[in-house]
Amino acid sequence: MRLCVLLAGLLVMTGCAATGRPMGGSVIAASYRYSPLTPAAAPKAPLSVTAAPPAASPAPRKQVRPPPPAASRENVLATARELVGNRKVKVAGRTWPDDCTGFVEGVYARAGVSFRGSGVAGDNGVTAIYRYARDHGRVFTRGKPKPGDLVFFRETYDQNRDGRRNDGLTHVGLVDEVASDGTVVVIHRVKRGVVRYRMNLAKPSLRRDPRTGEVLNDMLRVPGATKMPVLTGQLFASYGSVLPDPKPAKPTKAAAVARR
Known part of the structure; x- marks a missing residue:
């Protein structure tokens, strides 16, 4: 009988130990307090209250500008070619910087295009023109440009004079023609005046063709002690197209007869 009572007591103790709360658990839990090292940044709204969304700032209104006339690309090219060799930029009696x-x-301007008002605070003139091309036309880095398209270059000089390549877009010109080997002839204004430079994006780090000696990329940045890129192909950033595409030439009678 005494043995049965002892066995029953052992079973009760084992059950409590397996399923009951550990001894001292309530004391430890009650004495522990979470104390954040930093105060809360702001009180949280109750879960039952729906917070109002922040007021959206009004989007800046883009200035709607009429598209350039159909013959504008030819006018731009003719004007640019006439200026080659001049130091002053004078167009239709007006002198430009x-x-x-x-x-x-x-x-x-001969095509009725004005880039004024395209930039934002902190932009230089080249970046403002790039924004215009992006917003009113297209910018691209692949494919064949058309004569009259814009050409953007980066890091052509140390604009902020800190010795680092962090100046972004710093130079712009326009496409004069594209040769059969892909070399792009660019008309632009440099220190000595309006000139033509060449640029070959298939061989951007090659100054001349080793086989023919033809210039593939002109030097756009003055070389310094460091080995920074200096050629047009190395400093190319993007093309920009904002003018209407040239109209295809009408077939002559001889060509029409040949197709029959």
């Missing part, structure tokens, strides 16, 4: 942006603004 003697720099790359003044040249582009002057020749594009």
